[in-house]
Amino acid sequence: xxTFAELDLDQRVQQALTESGYESPSPxxxxxxxxxxxGRDVLGLAQTGTGKTAAFALPxxxxxxxxxxxxxxxxxxxxxxxxxxxSEAFHKYAANLPGFNVLPIYGGTSYGPQLSGLRRGAHxxxxxxxxxxxxxxxxxxxxSGLTNLVLDEADEMLRMGFIEDVEKILQSVPxxxxxxxxxxxxxxxxxxxxxxYLNNPAEISVKTKTSTATNxxxxxxxxxxxxxxxxxxxxxxxxxxxxxxxxVRTKQLTEELAEKLKARGLAAAAINGDIAQAQRERTIGQxxxxxxxxxxxxxxxxxxxxxERISHVFNYDIPHDTESYVHRVGRTGRxxxxxxxxxxxxxxxxxxxxxxxxxxxxxxxxxxxxxIEAVNERRLAKFAQNITETLAKGNLEVFxxxxxxxxxxxxxxxxxxxxxxxxxxxxxxxxxxxxxPEPQRRDNAAFQPNGSDTETYRVEVGRRxxxxxxxxxxxxxxxxxxxxxxxxxxxxxxEHTLIELPxxxxxxxxxxxxxxxxxxxxxxxxxxxxxxxSRRPRRPxxxxxxxxNKPRPHRKGGQTxxxxxxxxxxxREFRHSGA
Numbered sequence: 001x002x003t004f005a006e007l008d009l010d011q012r013v014q015q016a017l018t019e020s021g022y023e024s025p026s027p028x029x030x031x032x033x034x035x036x037x038x039g040r041d042v043l044g045l046a047q048t049g050t051g052k053t054a055a056f057a058l059p060x061x062x063x064x065x066x067x068x069x070x071x072x073x074x075x076x077x078x079x080x081x082x083x084x085x086x087s088e089a090f091h092k093y094a095a096n097l098p099g100f101n102v103l104p105i106y107g108g109t110s111y112g113p114q115l116s117g118l119r120r121g122a123h124x125x126x127x128x129x130x131x132x133x134x135x136x137x138x139x140x141x142x143x144s145g146l147t148n149l150v151l152d153e154a155d156e157m158l159r160m161g162f163i164e165d166v167e168k169i170l171q172s173v174p175x176x177x178x179x180x181x182x183x184x185x186x187x188x189x190x191x192x193x194x195x196x197y198l199n200n201p202a203e204i205s206v207k208t209k210t211s212t213a214t215n216x217x218x219x220x221x222x223x224x225x226x227x228x229x230x231x232x233x234x235x236x237x238x239x240x241x242x243x244x245x246x247x248v249r250t251k252q253l254t255e256e257l258a259e260k261l262k263a264r265g266l267a268a269a270a271i272n273g274d275i276a277q278a279q280r281e282r283t284i285g286q287x288x289x290x291x292x293x294x295x296x297x298x299x300x301x302x303x304x305x306x307x308e309r310i311s312h313v314f315n316y317d318i319p320h321d322t323e324s325y326v327h328r329v330g331r332t333g334r335x336x337x338x339x340x341x342x343x344x345x346x347x348x349x350x351x352x353x354x355x356x357x358x359x360x361x362x363x364x365x366x367x368x369x370x371x372i373e374a375v376n377e378r379r380l381a382k383f384a385q386n387i388t389e390t391l392a393k394g395n396l397e398v399f400x401x402x403x404x405x406x407x408x409x410x411x412x413x414x415x416x417x418x419x420x421x422x423x424x425x426x427x428x429x430x431x432x433x434x435x436x437p438e439p440q441r442r443d444n445a446a447f448q449p450n451g452s453d454t455e456t457y458r459v460e461v462g463r464r465x466x467x468x469x470x471x472x473x474x475x476x477x478x479x480x481x482x483x484x485x486x487x488x489x490x491x492x493x494x495e496h497t498l499i500e501l502p503x504x505x506x507x508x509x510x511x512x513x514x515x516x517x518x519x520x521x522x523x524x525x526x527x528x529x530x531x532x533x534s535r536r537p538r539r540p541x542x543x544x545x546x547x548x549n550k551p552r553p554h555r556k557g558g559q560t561x562x563x564x565x566x567x568x569x570x571x572r573e574f575r576h577s578g579a
Contacts, residue, residue, distance in 0.1 A: 007033045010062035012096040017058075020092060020273075020300060026051035028206045033059055036180060041201040043194055044182040050206055050323065052182045053089045056150045060124065061090070063147070066099050069121025071141070073148035074173070076129055076166060078156040080106035081352075085320045086152065087126045105141075107131045115140055129157060129165035136172060146173045154183040154190050163189050170197045216333040219367035220343040220353060222453065228316060228344055229257075231369055233264060235314075235342065236294075238370040238378050243287055243309035246296045247328050249317040257316065258296040265429070268294040271301040299324050305331055315343040318352050322359035342367065347454050347488055347500070376432045383422075383431065449502035454488055456528040457505075462495045465519040472497065472518060479516040481509070491533040498533045 003024055004017050025033065028046045035042050036059035046052055060073045077083040087104040094100040103122035105114045107130055114131075118140050125132075125141065135141035149170070151157070157166055170179075170193070179198050183190050194201060223231045232246070248254055254270035261268035269283050269292045280301070286292045288307050297305075299319070313332045319325045325343075333339030343364065345353045357364055390396075403417050461467045469490050476482040476499075488500030513525045 002030055004058075007058075008037060009033070009058055013058055013061050013093055016093050016095040019095070022054075025054075026206075028052055028204065029055045029058070031204045031206070032056070032180070035202045035204075036060075036178070037062060039178055041178060041198040042180045043198060043201040043203045044180065045186060045203070045205040046182060046184065052152065053086055054093065056152075056180045056182070057086070057090050057093050060148050060150075061094050061097065061100075064097070064100065064123050066097060066123065068145060069101075069123070070145040071122055071125045071143060072145060073124045073150070074132070074143060074146055074169075075124065075126040075150040075152055076132065076157065076169065077126060077152045078128065078160055078162065080104075080108060080128060081320055082153065083126045083128055090124055090126070102126060105131050105135060107134075129162040129169065132169055133165050136169070143173050146177050149173055149177050149179050151179070151181040151183075151193075154181050154193065155185045155187060158187060158189045163193070166193065167197075214362075215337070216329055216339045216341050218329070218341045218343070218362065218364045220345045220364050221367050221369055222347070223344050223369070224346055229260060231344070232314070232316065234370045234375050236261075236266065237375050239312070239340075239342075241340070242293075242311040243290075243307065244294050244312040244314055245302060245305070245310055245328075245331050246294060246314040246316050247302070247319070248296060248298065249319075251298060253317070254296045254298060254301070258294075261294055261296070266294055267292045268296060270296045272298045273300050275301070299327065302328070302331060307331075308337075310339070312340045312342065315341070318343060318345055318349050320352065322356050325356050326360065372433045379431060379433075448483075449486055449504055453503040454500045455503040456533055457499050457501050458526050458528040459497050459499065459518075460495075460524040461519050461521045462493050462497050464494055465521055467492060467497065467519040472499065475516050475518045475523065476501070476513070479513060489533050498528055500533060 004014060004022060007025065007030075009017075028044060028050045032042055032044055032055040036056065044052065044055065056075070064072060075083075075086055077086055083104045083106045087102050090102040094102070101117075101120070101122045102124040103114070103117040103126070105118075105125060105127040107128060111134075114135070118125075118135065127135075132141065136143070151166065154166075157163060179201070181190070181194060181198060181201070221231060221235070236244075246257065248257060251272035251274055254272045258268045258270035269286065271280050271283050275283075283292070283295070284305065284307065287295050288309065290309065295302075296316075310332045313329050315325070315328060319328065329339075329341045332341065343353070353364065403414060406412065406417055407414055459472070461472075469492070472490060473484055473487055476487060477484055482501065482505075486502050489498075490500075491498040510525055513523050516523050
């Protein structure tokens with residue numbers, strides 16, 4: 001098996017890999033890195049989770065000129081989540097390159113920090129196509145010095161309707177640039193890009209072998225980000241487990257989550273890349289010996305961890321690539337034993353769940369969040385069990401005498417004394433959970449959904465009315481008090497629009513929204529009754545009601561993008577970000 005040391009990478013990049021514990025390249029890395037270091041264009045066919053990010057990031061970093069502050073490499077990614085993930089990978093691999101800067105740019109956030117970062121200078125820019133186009137049109141992104149262009153998950157960009165933006169960017173960069181295109185599939189649109197914009201590319205195809213063991217029971221829980229801690233606590237109280245690893249995305253969250261779990265009386269500890277090896281080994285030893293039951297970890301920190309006690313793996317943060325998911329889940333169900341894997345999935349992360357199921361070729365079943373009644377039943381049973389175990393231990397004579405004396409001297413029953421002692425032992429934490437009161441929505445108060453379920457709604461304004469996503473979001477927020485973070489995909493069609501909203505919108509709010517005017521027409525909002533939001537935007541019909549299949553040139557302005565406040569969603573489908 002080859003090693004990274006044999007791939008002729010920059011020694012500082014090689015050192016960062018060694019420090020991170022990487023030794024052998026994956027097949028896509030082994031075949032791609034030498035070609036990119038030679039300056040060849042590359043077409044890589046590989047699924048998510050095969051190590052594509054390192055395959056293009058390591059050669060880029062090995063050839064970077066740190067003295068040049070204009071962008072030398074541009075990575076296009078279909079989603080903000082992937083853009084952030086790729087940026088973090090560049091940071092990790094460039095740990096020993098002093099002064100190196102990578103800047104993620106994507107829609108749904110303020111331009112200010114991105115403009116400041118571009119003014120300061122970035123060696124590598126990682127962006128979604130829509131926001132990259134915006135910066136090019138504003139003149140804030142200078143690609144005149146670009147030497148490397150990477151198209152990551154190109155088929156996903158095609159599916160989301162970004163292909164015209166991608167072509168425009170390809171036409172805006174120097175002709176001498178090197179291009180690396182990675183795609184899981186090769187539809188006609190991607191083949192056309194390859195033929196038109198890549199120079200005699202080397203084609204590399206890697207079959208994914210990612211799969212999870214059949215002895216691991218996999219479940220997911222739909223939950224919104226703000227409710228994760230409450231949901232995790234409920235599951236931990238009801239789900240029987242021996243030991244568990246809870247995976248999170250950042251080092252900081254390992255510490256925060258471990259502290260919150262300890263405050264709830266759970267034996268938890270954190271490990272991450274900043275923890276010294278000796279401390280890491282002590283913590284894992286405590287997990288193995290039963291002194292702690294929950295380990296909160298990042299992917300890197302848990303690499304190679306094998307503890308027989310681990311019955312559960314909990315994905316508090318869903319991983320962005322299937323390889324990470326497979327590695328995480330593989331920490332349980334070792335040596336033929338059965339294991340449990342639980343995954344939190346927010347409405348915006350459902351596409352990642354689908355990608356995991358597709359790559360692992362296994363279905364992940366939905367798990368219902370334990371009810372308050374189930375949690376309280378479990379707490380009462382545990383309370384009674386603790387009493388029984390304490391009585392069985394004996395040696396209670398001193399306490400029995402104290403209770404008898406107190407009972408006689410204060411004319412208080414033994415039952416009342418026992419209740420007071422139990423309250424003292426319980427402390428400030430209530431023994432039983434209480435249902436949160438139903439929020440009372442005032443006319444001008446923001447609507448708060450009770451659950452994480454969403455539903456598709458239909459409004460009777462569409463492309464022919466020149467409606468924009470911004471106008472629709474404004475109407476829902478201003479007239480109905482629906483927070484932008486609760487608005488999902490918006491699919492604008494010719495005569496109407498489909499919008500993902502919370503499933504429990506009350507009838508009085510719907511009645512109010514039906515009369516709300518947008519683009520000079522009433523929304524007339526209704527539940528969509530089975531209509532499906534299209535993930536692939538449709539071309540608008542011609543004025544005569546017919547379509548033609550001829551390719552159309554890119555057009556500026558509102559004809560192809562929502563004016564001004566454009567977002568990085570598909571052409572005719574808007575994915576609102578509450579970030």
